Amino acid sequence: MADYMKSNRREVIAGVVLVALLATYLGTHPRGASTYVMTIWANQCLILGLAACAQFFAVVVRGIDLSVGAVMALTNCVASYLLDGSAAGIASGMVAVVIVGALCGLLNGLIIVFGRIQPIVVTLATASVFVGLALLLRPTPGGAVNYDLADAVTLDVLGIPTALVITLVIVAGFWLPFRRTGLGLGLYALGSSEQAAFQSGINTRFIRLAAFTLAGLFGGLAGLFYSFVTTTGDAGIAAGFTLNSIAAVVLGGVLLRGGVGSLIGALAGAFILKTIASLMFFSGIPSLAQPLFEGLILAAAIAIGGADVLRARNKLEVFS
Amino acid sequence: MLRSLSVDSLMPYAGVVLLILGGSFFFPQVLSADYLSQQLQIAAFLGLLATGATIVILLGHIDLSVPWVLTGAAILSTALVGSGNPVLSALAVPAALAFGALIGVINGLGVAILRIPSMVWTLAVNSMLLGLAVLNTGGFNPKGESSPLMIAMASGDLLGLPVSFLIWIALSAALAWFLTRTPFGRYLRSIGFNEKATFLSGVSTPSVVFAAFAIAGMCSALGGVMLAGYANQAYQSMGDPFLLPTIAAVVIGGTSILGGRGGLFGTVGGALFITLLTSILSVMQIDDAWRNIIFGTIILIMLLFQTLRKGAVA
Numbered sequence A: 001m002a003d004y005m006k007s008n009r010r011e012v013i014a015g016v017v018l019v020a021l022l023a024t025y026l027g028t029h030p031r032g033a034s035t036y037v038m039t040i041w042a043n044q045c046l047i048l049g050l051a052a053c054a055q056f057f058a059v060v061v062r063g064i065d066l067s068v069g070a071v072m073a074l075t076n077c078v079a080s081y082l083l084d085g086s087a088a089g090i091a092s093g094m095v096a097v098v099i100v101g102a103l104c105g106l107l108n109g110l111i112i113v114f115g116r117i118q119p120i121v122v123t124l125a126t127a128s129v130f131v132g133l134a135l136l137l138r139p140t141p142g143g144a145v146n147y148d149l150a151d152a153v154t155l156d157v158l159g160i161p162t163a164l165v166i167t168l169v170i171v172a173g174f175w176l177p178f179r180r181t182g183l184g185l186g187l188y189a190l191g192s193s194e195q196a197a198f199q200s201g202i203n204t205r206f207i208r209l210a211a212f213t214l215a216g217l218f219g220g221l222a223g224l225f226y227s228f229v230t231t232t233g234d235a236g237i238a239a240g241f242t243l244n245s246i247a248a249v250v251l252g253g254v255l256l257r258g259g260v261g262s263l264i265g266a267l268a269g270a271f272i273l274k275t276i277a278s279l280m281f282f283s284g285i286p287s288l289a290q291p292l293f294e295g296l297i298l299a300a301a302i303a304i305g306g307a308d309v310l311r312a313r314n315k316l317e318v319f320s
Numbered sequence B: 001m002l003r004s005l006s007v008d009s010l011m012p013y014a015g016v017v018l019l020i021l022g023g024s025f026f027f028p029q030v031l032s033a034d035y036l037s038q039q040l041q042i043a044a045f046l047g048l049l050a051t052g053a054t055i056v057i058l059l060g061h062i063d064l065s066v067p068w069v070l071t072g073a074a075i076l077s078t079a080l081v082g083s084g085n086p087v088l089s090a091l092a093v094p095a096a097l098a099f100g101a102l103i104g105v106i107n108g109l110g111v112a113i114l115r116i117p118s119m120v121w122t123l124a125v126n127s128m129l130l131g132l133a134v135l136n137t138g139g140f141n142p143k144g145e146s147s148p149l150m151i152a153m154a155s156g157d158l159l160g161l162p163v164s165f166l167i168w169i170a171l172s173a174a175l176a177w178f179l180t181r182t183p184f185g186r187y188l189r190s191i192g193f194n195e196k197a198t199f200l201s202g203v204s205t206p207s208v209v210f211a212a213f214a215i216a217g218m219c220s221a222l223g224g225v226m227l228a229g230y231a232n233q234a235y236q237s238m239g240d241p242f243l244l245p246t247i248a249a250v251v252i253g254g255t256s257i258l259g260g261r262g263g264l265f266g267t268v269g270g271a272l273f274i275t276l277l278t279s280i281l282s283v284m285q286i287d288d289a290w291r292n293i294i295f296g297t298i299i300l301i302m303l304l305f306q307t308l309r310k311g312a313v314a
Helices: A002-007 A009-028 A035-060 A068-082 A087-115 A119-137 A147-154 A162-178 A182-192 A194-199 A204-230 A235-251 A263-282 A287-311 B007-026 B033-058 B066-082 B086-090 B092-113 B118-137 B148-155 B163-181 B183-193 B195-200 B205-231 B240-252 B264-283 B288-313
Strands: none
Touching: A002 A009, A009 A035, A009 A263, A035 A068, A035 A162, A035 A182, A035 A204, A035 A235, A035 A263, A068 A087, A068 A119, A068 A204, A068 A235, A087 A119, A087 A204, A087 B288, A119 A235, A119 B240, A119 B288, A147 A162, A147 A204, A162 A263, A182 A194, A182 A204, A194 A204, A235 A263, A235 A287, A235 B118, A263 A287, A287 B092, A287 B118, B007 B240, B007 B264, B007 B288, B033 B066, B033 B163, B033 B183, B033 B205, B033 B240, B033 B264, B066 B086, B066 B092, B066 B118, B066 B205, B066 B240, B086 B092, B092 B118, B092 B148, B092 B205, B148 B163, B148 B205, B163 B183, B163 B205, B163 B264, B183 B195, B183 B205, B195 B205, B240 B264, B240 B288, B264 B288
């Protein structure tokens, strides 16, 4: 156990912070820890959580994805056309939405790998294209999503918010097995040192393509879940999610220089960020001062994460 | 100087010529002096921001606090003028610049001392500034007005050229000299290439980082003051639409996002290119959706062109 804590220090810290924040939130909420409160909280958290997962896959291979929000906007608009009607239609619609997300990610990956352009610049440009496509589909917010399905996904199962169940499925059903596969290990190898990974015979091109495709796929999942929560399509949601997803992965202990962190950390970071925002709402801080406090807390959290510098024994250690 | 005139930095200028020729094919008025001088005037706002961003990107960092430094400077300067007190109005522009420099120093603090990745730290600074602005103005559009000086800086004409354009070019030229002819400029680039090696050769790297972020903050603040002069007011989120085009302008101008390589000459071309592209797309009355798609595609094509050309040489 102690070994586990030590080797996963970043995730453990993020988890402890999250639990403390959540306890404070439920303690200060006028309605307490009811299923209703938890469900709304979990839904908000999972939207950003999926966006943070998308960002994680780009960051872990030492990239960054500025198109996360744009992929969400595009898939959200696609979903607003496809998620209504017959059961079979909706089912294939959901698959189509996620595939659209994955294709966006694949496009990013292809340009990054074969065009040899930095991810930050590529995704900056493709984000503009994706938002344009979303605007073509939905010039103004609209469309509909099947209410029964939306309710099923965004309410609760036996008192447990469905969003938390989904989170658990992603972690236990996807991430834990995935990180032990060749691809999962390859992501870390590529992020830690591209040269070493290449010289060990890893197909770095394929790994990078896969990482960005996974980023797009999770962006698509985020867009899909966002559609279930809002039940409309809106092309204007991109900006906020991209920047928040970066803040979330950093809070969750994922290093922007690649190779360090996990999907669990990214999810925890996103949950922390959203819980802080919800806490503000009931904290009694004047509403006009809330954005400032959110910013201060974000800065403080990141600065504490940077306090590792103070433990450096040698001044050269800080340059990495 | 010749070294900074690489093919990469000339490409946006070629793009500008192509845009003007192509645009005039459909709309003859694109060639009119009025239209072109108006483009120069508007390009100056993006250009000033991109000038600051170039300095930070050469260092190998990025400044995401541009939007709210710009908005904060605009709110501060218009509020000082709006107070009616002549002393305070005279201080409006210097105060805004000092504000920009202060935020730059705060950015530098996180990046150089706490070693937080600039992308995250400047983002956090940006959201704190947003919070301050909301607290200060109550979420409404701030009251205040622009001084005659600010209006002259943004909309005046001198010798037939827009004053804003002249300020931008003068500042770019001065900083370009600074970057190529002084130790500071060499240290800046060498940190962009390899910070560890630069530190080991005895350069006080933190002070270079502080200076670079302070200059960038002042550029953003100057952009904000002039935008406030242009609109004769400050408004919430006035800086948000500028963040991504600013980075695009720098990169199109041939400056490597990894730092070390590039220069201000290319950035000037990049800002002109992006302003002209946006303007021609809106003159053609293409709707928002297609404008986004074309904008993104053209930037991608220019970047691909840059790397493919290098691939052919290597």
